Amino acid sequence: MSTATAANVQVKLPDGTLVEHPSDATSLDVARAISEGLARSVIAAEISEGIVDAARPLGELATDNQPIELKLLTSRDEAALSVLRHSAAHVMARAVMRLYEGVSLAFGPVTEGGFYYDFELDEKISEEDFPKIEAEIKKIIKDKEPFERFIVDRAEARKLCDDLDQDLKVEHIDTGLADQATVSFYRQGEFIDLCRGPHIPDAGKIKAIKLMSVAGSHWKADTAGRQLQRLYGTAFFDKKELKAYLEQIEEAKRRDHRVLGKQHGLFAINPEVGQGLCLWLPKGARVRVALEDFLRKELLSRGYDPVYSPHIGRVEMYETSGHFPYYRDSQFAPLFGSEVGAMLDAWSQKLEQGTIDRDGEEKLIEAAKVFGVELPNYKLSAAPEAKQNVLHEWQLVNERYLLKPMNCPHHCQIFKAQQRSYRQLPLRLFEFGTVYRHEQTGELNGMLRVRGLTQDDAHIFCTADQVEHEFRATIELTQFVLRSVGLDDYSVQLSLRDPNSDKYVGSEQNWNQAEGALRGVLEQSGLTFNEEEGEAAFYGPKADFMVRDCIGRSWQLGTVQLDYNLPERFKLEYNGRDNQAHRPVMIHRAPFGSLERFTGMLIEHFAGAFPLWLSPEQIRVLPLSDKSLDYAVAVAKQLDEAGLKVTVDSSGGKVQAKIRNAQLDLVNYMAVVGPKEAETGMVALRDRIDGDLGSMPTAEAVARLKQEIQSRQVRQVVQTSFAAAAVDSDAIGNEY
RNA sequence: GCUGCUGUAGCUCAGUGGUAGAGCACUUCCUUGGUAAGGAAGAGGUCAUGGGUUCAAGUCCCAUCAGCAGCUCCA
Known part of the structure; x- marks a missing residue:
């Protein structure tokens, strides 16, 4: 039974104490009743409905006869x-x-x-x-x-x-x-x-x-x-x-991958090659190879099958998948087997947009004749759609190709290439697939947003019953990958469709099923995740990994997407236990996302100083002087044969200068060799983080490095954390 | 794609409408050393590209291209 009267309200504080105030009192008054100091530091107040002004009269906040559960917010509250x-x-x-x-x-x-x-x-x-x-x-x-x-x-x-x-x-x-x-x-x-x-x-x-x-x-x-x-x-x-x-x-800014990428010779982008087209320089390519080898080995051991597919595909295939019309503006223009192809394509688009008149059509028909293309079925009086069909018929016969903008249709065709039985499922097809997307110029950003990218792409074809298990396995794989590169701070964003939008394809039932499956696994996984409506891909819901790097910035990396639609569009089927044809479910997943973006993120995360297992230059041999150069080369050969990425500094300077250069080049280890080492078959090992480690037999240095590589140890040179920086901007909505 | 800013040596950047500069890197020579910079000399430029104004343009104006920031977008 509440004792509050119309003129009074009861307030329940977080510690459970109940206090009573006049209904025109404010949270500030509540604070003042506790102490003047608290009143001075109150910023706002939190009640069950959300955050409110500390100056709001309590009477306005009471919803029923219950006490107001009030938390006074001070600068200590996020x-x-x-x-x-x-x-x-x-x-x-x-x-x-x-x-x-x-x-x-x-x-x-x-x-x-x-x-x-x-x-x-x-x-x-x-x-x-x-x-x-x-x-x-x-x-x-x-x-x-x-x-x-x-x-x-x-x-x-x-x-x-x-x-x-x-x-x-x-x-x-x-x-x-x-x-x-x-x-x-x-x-x-x-x-x-x-x-x-x-x-x-x-x-x-x-x-x-x-x-x-x-x-x-x-x-x-x-x-x-x-x-x-x-x-x-x-x-x-x-x-x-x-x-x-x-x-x-x-x-x-110091970690900007575009600056570090140039400085350390990791990658280059230049206008002569083309906007957004990334050149992997030798050192950057070594990082990529390490990532690819790591993931390939992992996938093979987890039951994936490697596949390859070409860099172009017929436009019709992407029409079947639905990608071509949906992403028309962000694809490179189709390639045509004949020069007249581009004209017919533009013609067809004008018909669709209604931006062509009879006169224009007649000119185009004449122009097509010049190219030797007769269109007897093209009737000027016909509906635009019928005319488009005539053009499309010609296009079907005279091939149009698209630079591959995504791998999924190809993998669907690989599924279709053979008869499939339920016994083969789940079928997990993976490929480091390079795709091309004509991103708007303003979107391009170093390696993070490019026009040609390689996805660590795989598509899992499975039965509806297997979805949950497979989805869980891909989540675990992604977690394993992130852990391996030293990324431990992440959450998952579950992207759902906006039920009010027409952007999404597929039946309501499929969507509900897919969204429910993803949510269920995430709930069981213990991962922290949040749901975002309207963020799904057009063909299905997805779970994206939001990863926080070592200076507190958030990145969207690995992704897992569920898809009931492409199997439908490509009419994929397998023979079930019941000897009936069934439609498989498809899971798209990419733990890195793309090699470009992932590498760019790693450059920033590590400030260019890669852990040993990813490092493009793991150890550099520094001869004390030219007199020790022969021994240095011999040591380097030994290290190289042990599988280490090694170089020799044969420049003329003093060893101090060589050390400085190696440190600035972010080489993980240095092997200083002089007459003393040459005599005993040793190297004086220096760690870029801990400094001089003293002399040891070369074999011991090799063993030490191999161990660090094998365990994929991550030792950061720069570890910084800024607690105050980020605020969840969704936590408060101050706009209408 | 839109708005704004920027574009000078391999890199980072100076440069007042009147002869194109520095540091680092590079090449050569000297130096032959013990855990973050030894010394000297040299080479390197269509000042993004194309127009325009001017006796004279790296410098002022216009266009194009590219980069950056933000917006929009991301299969």
Whole structure:
């Protein structure tokens, strides 16, 4: 029985104590009743419905007669950082509006590392303007004005935004918020913004804030829509955390795989070869070979069969799979057996888009004749679809090829190439398959996003009963692979379809079955995973591994995808125990994702200093002087025969210089050899991390290195961690 | 693809409309050494490409190409 009256509310604190306050009291009052110091440090409050302003009257928060379960959030709570940052976005927007004329506000949400606010204004903001904006921000913070929340109905809100000349907000009230009866605003001094909140009690809580960058963006993410300016910033509860964050950014820059890749001769991309086409230089290729050999051996021992497929395939096959029409814009244009092919292709597309008239068609028919192509069945009066069919008939006979954009259709054809029995299932086909995708120029990024990439691809064909076991096995394989390269911090994102979108193919039943199977295995696995609607591939749900590297950045690496659709489209069948034809289920999986992206990520993760088993140069022999060069070469031969990646430094300098160069080249071990070693058949081993290890027989050095390689030991030169950096930006939704 | 910024020696970068620069790397010579830089000399440039303005363009303007950041996208 609650003792709360209409004028009082009961509050239950996390330790279980019950306190009673007047219903117009706020979380700040609750804190004040405990201690003044707590009241000063309260940022926001958490109740069962989510995070709310510490300044909200408790009476508004009570849903029924039950006590409010209230947790006071201070700077120590992770969720409080998002509240702070969103409030910082308001402060920044306020400063910008004070300094510039005609600022139209868009959205100002929290991001992983900070916050941004999108503005529409005529004047271009540049980084040179940051000091004056930051100065204005400091003034606002110094005034310690409170954030005040108020609620109005939609019509009133629309008028308020209109009066404030905030046309983007007006548009949003008319469209995005059309179903809301009332909306909330926050006022801070002269600054009023349509906002769901929550906010910090006053701007004085922002102890460290910095503008980071300015960039273009689009209103509601529509590239055809209005162009906005996006101002990025970050904020923290104290200056030390900001400093640590800025250091992390610097560290990330130092680890940039494009810089390290060039510096250490790992890979190159140049415009003469083509945008997004990666050249693996010898040292980078050695890393790749180590990864490939490792995975190939592992897959062979786990019941996979190696296969190979060509780099091009007929367009019709990709039409069957559904990829060709779906990804038309991000594929390289089809290759044609005849020059007229491209013309017919463009012709067909114009028919589809309705961008051709009778005159144009007649010209094209004439042009086709010039190429010797007669189209007697092409009737000008026919429907566009019928005309397309005529063109398509010609295209069927006169082959069109696509640079292979994915391996799945080929592997489906390999499944089909032989009669299949349930006894052969699961059939696991793997290939380091190189595929080509015409990614937009703006997407390209070193090795991380390229136009030609090699997937460590495999497709498992199995019965519905085997799905769960196979899915579990691929999850385990991925975990094993990640562990082997020293990546231990990861979670899984389960990507599901958006039931309201028409982007997805296949039956409702198949989708439910597939999604249920993935969820079930993940639940049993004990892995932490989150579900994302609308992130699935068009043919099936997927589980992606989100991996955190050693400086706290998150990467999407390995993927496992379930697919009931391609087997259907390719009419794949196996003969069951019942002697009936059955349709197999298909699992797509790639623990690395692509060799390019994975290697690029590893370069950044290890800052270019690969663990011994992946290292392109495991040991370098350093002769003390030319007098010891012959012995050095003999030692190198011994190391090479033992299977180690070894080089000799035959340059003329002093051994100190050779050591320095080897250290800078990130060679794992150095074998210093002089007259003393030559006499006794020894090497003076030096570790790049621990330094001089003393003299030992060459065989002992070999054994030591072989052991480290075999155990795939990961010894990082640089181990850094930045606790303060990342915030889960989904943890709080401050935008409508 | 869109917006903005950038493009000078192999690399990192200086360079005021008036003779193209530095450090590292490279080549040659000297030095022959014991755990993070020995010394000297030399070579290396269509200043991204194409136009334009100007007596004169690496420098100012335009276009193209490429890179970077962000947006959008990622089978």
